[in-house]
Amino acid sequence: MSKFGFLKVAAAIPHVRIADCDYNARQITGLIRKGADRGARIILFPELSVTAYTCGDLIQQPTLLNAAEQALGYILSETSQLPVVGIVGMPITYGNALYNCAVVFAEGRIRGVVPKTYIPNYAEFYEARCFMSGEEIGFATIRMCGQETDFGRNILFNLDGVKFGVEICEDMWVPAAPSVNQAVDGAQVLFNLSASPEVIGKHNYLLSLVKSQSARTQSAYVYCSAGYGESSTDLVFAGNGIIVEGGQILQRSERFSLEEQLVVADIDTERLITSRRRTTTFAPHRPNERIIVEISLPKNPADTTLDRWIDPQPFVPGSxxxxxxxxxxxxxxxxxxxxxxxxxxxxxxxxxxxxxxxxxxxxxxxxxxxxxxxxxxxxxxxxxxxxxxxxxxxxxxxxxxxxxxxxxxxxxxxxxxxxxxxxxxxxxxxxxxxxxxxxxxxxxxxxxxxxxxxxxxxxxxxxxxxxxxxxxxxxxxxxxxxxxxxxxxxxxxxxxxxxxxxxxxxxxxxxxxxxxxxxxxxxxxxxxxxxxxxxxxxxxxxxxxxxxxxxxxxxxxxxxxxxxxxxxxxxxxxxxxxxxxxxxxxxxxxxxxxxxxxxxxxxxxxxxxxxxxxxxxxxxxxxxxxxxxxxxxxxxxxxxxxxxx
Missing domain, CATH: 3.40.50.620 (HUPs)
Structure with a gap:
């Protein structure tokens, strides 16, 4: 598959239990195994998926924070033999503050940690009560699970020649989304860990945002939002797994499902590069200073099927x-x-x-x-x-x-x-x-x-x-x-x-x-x-x-x-x-x-x-x-x- 520039990715929506990190880690590990069996090379999970998003003030408790780190250690150990990159969400302390983060790992090693840049504190959101913005952290190192790793918003990852970037939920909804700079700095695939609750009319707007972000950055955008198991005290989370390439939806999950879901699709990274080269207005910019984390994985023998619909009549409208x-x-x-x-x-x-x-x-x-x-x-x-x-x-x-x-x-x-x-x-x-x-x-x-x-x-x-x-x-x-x-x-x-x-x-x-x-x-x-x-x-x-x-x-x-x-x-x-x-x-x-x-x-x-x-x-x-x-x-x-x- 990689011979022709296809990269198999997955958005995984696990069952979660609020503040039960051991249970959540087992569910995450199970979905990573299923994704690896499907041939996925990168698997994305929702925002704060290790703890659950709706923990409220419990998220600041040292007991829960320690449990989250131990759960991450379990995930690393259980998936160390799988040829796959995992991206999970969890709270992480750095210095005197708490950050809402995405942890990127592979083969039992943490490859980098990206903090959320934009912290919503309006309407139903009150994240600023608990979390600091990662805006001021460009490059740093952090120690987790006995490992030293890069920490900061200016990290890109390079998996066998395909660059990808990570942003978290609100980061996509703002005028200056981090993924825009990630794309112009070379990221062909953008991942978003999210926990976005449902209200009437919001889903269509979300789809338009995801498709627009993918189209304007000429990238693939993989979005994964929290689902069943999050607290319904005031909100409901429908679970959204959406994989988009160049503004076109490749695959999406069923909303409001009681079952765990794994959405898999092949991204044509070669096509994205060709499109960017052709669009001469895409390239000219002053590149940001970034850390590029190199990741090389053995081939996955399960990656033999093209998880992508190929339109036999690409000029003809589909509906x-x-x-x-x-x-x-x-x-x-x-x-x-x-x-x-x-x-x-x-x-x-x-x-x-x-x-x-x-x-x-x-x-x-x-x-x-x-x-x-x-x-x-x-x-x-x-x-x-x-x-x-x-x-x-x-x-x-x-x-x-x-x-x-x-x-x-x-x-x-x-x-x-x-x-x-x-x-x-x-x-x-x-x-x-x-x-x-x-x-x-x-x-x-x-x-x-x-x-x-x-x-x-x-x-x-x-x-x-x-x-x-x-x-x-x-x-x-x-x-x-x-x-x-x-x-x-x-x-x-x-x-x-x-x-x-x-x-x-x-x-x-x-x-x-x-x-x-x-x-x-x-x-x-x-x-x-x-x-x-x-x-x-x-x-x-x-x-x-x-x-x-x-x-x-x-x-x-x-x-x-x-x-x-x-x-x-x-x-x-x-x-x-x-x-x-x-x-x-x-x-x-x-x-x-x-x-x-x-x-x-x-x-x-x-x-x-x-x-x-x-x-x-x-x-x-x-x-x-x-x-x-x-x-x-x-x-x-x-x-x-x-x-x-």
Missing amino acids: PEEMEECGNEIVNIQTMGLAQRLEHTNCKKVVLGVSGGLDSTLALMIAVRTFDRLGLNRKGIIAVTMPGFGTSNRTYRNALALMRCLGVTSREISIRKACEQHFADIGLDPTTQSSAYENAQARERTQILMDLANLEGGLVLGTGDLSELALGWATYNGDQMSMYGLNASLPKTLIRVLMRWMAERCKDDAIRQILIDVVETPISPELLPTEEGKEFGQQTEKIIGPYELHDFFLYHFIHNGYSPAKILFVAQKAFNDRYDRGTILRWMRLFFQRFFSQQFKRSTMPDGPKVGIISLSPRGDWRMPSDANADTWMREIDRLIEEEK
């Missing part, structure tokens, strides 16, 4: 609610982009080819929406169907029906005769059906659209999508070219879902049925004649592979910076019920080969709005020489293929 928000965002961005371009060029007309496929249908729907928003006559949308040698009856009928229902100007211009003349002019034998045979048709269609736009004083809308651009599945100076590329940053998997979403919200029954049929029609360039007796000729995904795989490769290569080996690893997890290892490798090899060889098409992309999280525009996210060498990636893929044999 109807998210799709509703995402769908509205997409159509609004595309509409505003086109509206601005039309007003800037003083164009009252657009020209686009409508094939009856996904991409051109979306572009037509956005054009209609834009014209309506601008108060322009829909007749200014000149939609052209250009049947050729491979045009199917199904796409042809859908194109004509949709144009008619939308009330746009419909034109039909066959490309057959023009292409036949062109074949004769250049000496092409049409029976060869070569790439020249196919590309001539695409270029003929583009020439018609460009010349028609000149004639009408309009703008040619491009319909090609992100997936096609990534693969170079477009004819250079054919469908690769336009005057404004509406769909250039939308991948095929998202367009398909978006089109169905638009159909579900369409009030016109006829248009809705057309959109649904477009979604269900196999994707095809329709450049080769269909064999007699068959409904469809070319099917793109049988030629170049499934778009869901190519979109998956694109996302993890560009957005996460994964190597081919790591892409294969997560793809096997994501698609284990649909594609075997050999199939994934076959199409991955084609993806990388085409991605590098076809960059020249992306280097000359027309303008178009960035809509999704990835754009391949040379003026946007992606800048790459057209003659960049793919050998490094291809060698790795070939090695993986050889291993498969």
